[in-house]
Amino acid sequence: MSLINVSKLTFAYEGTYEHIFENVSFQLDTDWKLGFTGRNGRGKTTFLNLLLGKYEYSGTISAQVGFEYFPFAVADPAALTMDVMQEIDPEMEHWKLMRELSLLRVSEDTLYRPFESLSNGEQTKVLLAALFVRENQFLLIDEPTNHLDAKGRKLVSDYLRTKSGYILVSHDRAFLDNCVDHILSINKTNIEIQKGNFSSWWENKSRQDQFELAEDEKLRKDIKRLSDSAKRTGGWAHEVEKSKNGTRSSGNKLDKGYVGHKAAKMMKRSKSIQQRQESAIAEKSKLLRNLESADSLKIAQLPYHKQQLVELEDLSIRYDDKTVCSGVSFALEQGDRISLSGSNGSGKSSILKLICGEDINYTGHFARDSQLSISYVSQDTSQLKGSLSEYAREQGIDESLFKSILRKLDFSRLQFEKDMSTYSGGQKKKVLIAASLSEQVHLHIWDEPLNFIDVISRMQIEELLLEYTPTILFVEHDREFCANIATKQVVLD
Incomplete structure (x- = not known):
């Protein structure tokens, strides 16, 4: 050691x-x-x-x-x-x-x-x-x-x-x-x-975050209460100060010694409240520094006029003399979140591309309505360059929602100003996912969307998908993500 x-x-x-x-x-x-x-x-x-x-x-x-x-x-x-x-x-x-x-x-x-x-x-x-x-x-x-x-x-x-x-x-x-x-x-x-x-680290972090959130709320209330007390005490001190040179309503002369003692007492109390308020603010500043973004977002998928969106029955795909998959059968309906899994080379990406409308040679039955609107996230991020604002305009998506999703996934405002070609692999994948979630479509198809994406962002993507429940077909090797998200699993042998 x-x-x-x-x-x-x-x-x-x-x-x-x-x-x-x-x-x-x-x-x-x-x-x-x-x-x-x-x-x-x-x-x-x-x-x-x-x-x-x-x-x-x-x-x-x-x-x-x-x-x-x-x-x-x-x-x-x-x-x-x-x-x-x-x-x-x-x-x-x-x-x-x-x-x-x-x-x-x-x-x-x-x-x-x-x-x-x-x-x-x-x-x-x-x-x-x-x-x-x-x-x-x-x-x-x-x-x-x-x-x-x-x-x-x-x-x-x-x-x-x-x-x-x-x-x-x-x-x-x-x-x-x-x-x-x-x-x-x-x-x-x-x-x-x-x-x-x-898992044990995340459990400890979640416990610490919840503790800090509770402490933060308590200190917020204390700071407000102390601020209100400071205002009242300040008002009382001001009235006492004004009365130093006045007289009582009965016409009797004021006891200036008594008034001065009362003013000093109020001043001491005011300083005590101010110190307590500053101490509470200092304690509050130590909290939530490592809390990850958790803002809620409003995302909605377009409804479709049919319950069944895609159907495959006894489908096989070949490239030249090689069969990449055969006997594939499943139906995709509104509300489904289907995980398509299998070993490398089993035809997962080919099936996704076929459903997206690419010209793929196949045999068997395949049906997809021509009016179906699809958002596709590919494995390739090399095409990303230019600014996020330009990309949002090119994709025809709501720039405010697009950037809000990226903020949730830990993009800083400084990052918004940079050219996308300078982003890390994980940041580029986040751009594709945020853009997909911003599109007005009937179906999302994602091909290994989580490659290079950090684990906390993966968990937040899970939260988004579970919150707004889009219809989605995806290929992903992260077992936890698949177990938490998928309503159905299709396994290619």
């Missing part, structure tokens, strides 16, 4: 005035299985790069171990996978590599295929095997789940559970819960470490 010490870390990207980290200090144990969570854009990948020494910073980071980052950069994807492994670690022992590949259920012949011919899931597993062959390194694992289907995620999560000495960035709750024993979270105003998995 050794420690990684971070002391007074401060960092901002060159040319910006925003600090990603400011005077941050904490310690990490190199034996921990550490889950790393936080909103998109809060600095998770930046922190990993600081550990790797890629940027200059103020403060200190000290460690008695080296750091290794996943995913590795592959210089020549056309090379044999074995050659890629040798390039990553020229001193790699073959038997150790085979041990790790066996645990990840990757066959040896995979090493003798071109790396680029492997599926995304196979590439992820091979690179993870190369990572865990290395010794005396603290491993920085950045979003390994993005190209894994549900079975692959479970396999990799079980694999990581047998290991230790890593930071894992993942937005999949079930994945994190299965394989981490500590959580490092980047909050709005601080960084904290807790023992346990993601």
Whole structure:
């Protein structure tokens, strides 16, 4: 066991005035299985790069171990996978590599295929095997789940559970819960470490948020009461002061000593109220700093004149000589939230594109009303550029609602002014989801919408979908999201 010490870390990207980290200090144990969570854009990948020494910073980071980052950069994807492994670690022992590949259920012949011919899931597993062959390194694992289907995620999560000495960035709750024993979270105003998995961290955070909300409400009432008392006391003091040079209504001369004593007493009381009010305001300012946005939104889907929107019966899809799926049968009705699942390459995206109206070769029965209006969220975000306002106009959506949804998903107003091409992968996916939810349509079709999106935003997207209950067909590998959202599941074998 050794420690990684971070002391007074401060960092901002060159040319910006925003600090990603400011005077941050904490310690990490190199034996921990550490889950790393936080909103998109809060600095998770930046922190990993600081550990790797890629940027200059103020403060200190000290460690008695080296750091290794996943995913590795592959210089020549056309090379044999074995050659890629040798390039990553020229001193790699073959038997150790085979041990790790066996645990990840990757066959040896995979090493003798071109790396680029492997599926995304196979590439992820091979690179993870190369990572865990290395010794005396603290491993920085950045979003390994993005190209894994549900079975692959479970396999990799079980694999990581047998290991230790890593930071894992993942937005999949079930994945994190299965394989981490500590959580490092980047909050709005601080960084904290807790023992346990993601669910225990979230439960503690929710408890703290509820406590702070109750305290905030109590202090609001106290501040208002003290403010009203201060006004009354101030009014009384003013009247007493005015009466110093006056006379009683009976004509008797005023006792100025008595009046002065009363005025001093009121002044003392006024100062006491003011101090209590300032103390309450100071206490209130310490609360809700890490409360995530929870504003309610008004979203409505267009009703359709038919109950059944789409029907597939004994449907098969082929590309050239390859059948990607066959015997698919299901109906999509208004109010359904259908999860379409299956292993990579089972035809999920092809079915979504067929329903959206793309020219896909199929056999069997497929029916979709030509008047059906659909909003489609694809996996690809590369087309996003320009300003959010321009994008809202191009899409014909309500800009105010569009930006309100993005605000709920942790977009700052400063982010609204930036070109979308500068956004992170998670921020771009949020743009597509917010735009889809702003469209006036009968049906939403989303293809792996949560890739790169942070876990808190995933939970808020769930809340939106459960609150306004749109008809939706989606492909998503996040098991928690599917379990919470889907009213029906269609599984492609």
